[in-house]
Amino acid sequence: MFYQTHLTSRLMLGTAQYPSPAVLQDAIAASGAQVITVSLRREGADGGAFRDIIAQCGCRVLPNTAGCHTAREAITTAHMARELFGTTWIKLEVIGHADTLQPDPFALVEAARALCADGFEVFPYTTEDLIVGEKLIEAGCKVLMPWGAPIGSGQGLRNRDALRTMRAHFRDVPLVIDAGLGAPSQAAAAMEMGFDAVLLNTAVAKARDPIAMAAAFGQAVTAGRMAFDAGLMPRRDMAVASTPIFGMAELA
């Protein structure tokens, strides 16, 4: 499904901003996620507890290049992550704008091309732009991760029609809604639209009870995917009575 890796859970969970390492650990378990995102930062902070959580949770690790603003920074970070985490997976983020944290599509494609050629399996954080998506596929990406909304904003699927178009256009490419989801209902909506997975962090980490929220998102993702597989009824403009008219009494 994702670079020949089959996952039974369609929820990927970020590991930042939890109230404590213990809550993070329980939230990962409660979510059912099989992929967690991680980052690289300067040595000095206490990373020991976090390393233990990574090792114990049994999840596949997806390192990110969060905070990088140029292709060069992102490429260097990816190489450091590959060595440190022992994986060729990389969540490629090249940020273009400080307020929206919107990806810089030009630097993103440039970095993706270099990394794919170097044997990385790239998960690019992108917009819903179809041409950028095409360029990323040409660069060697086999997954695309369009944003739902700006990172950490909790706005949900801000450009639903464009995301629907993207889903239809990249029929055979795994698509992951990454960033901007604030509520389980939004995650379920993404899954109902046929997206392959969702990736989120803040909505769980900043919930009053992150462990319960992790479970809620896990169930929403499962329900949404089940609904997609079951086939949603078509939307209609007018009412269509569901109870049969045949056999109705004449009481007027």
Added chain:
Amino acid sequence: MRIDLNGKPLTTRATTLTQLLAELDLDAASVATALEGVFVPRSRRDQTRLTAGAKVEVLTPMEGG
């Protein structure tokens, strides 16, 4: 010799990346290194010489979204 380690000045006697990590008492397997913004793989830390003013980054796993 003074170098720049993770954005802070540091006086060190180390002349290679391997020596620097040892001097800092860091587990060589749990960090990743870069010199002047270029990744230095574990296997090349021995041969990677430090000069005065060198900009070194030593990174470790951290939480991320």
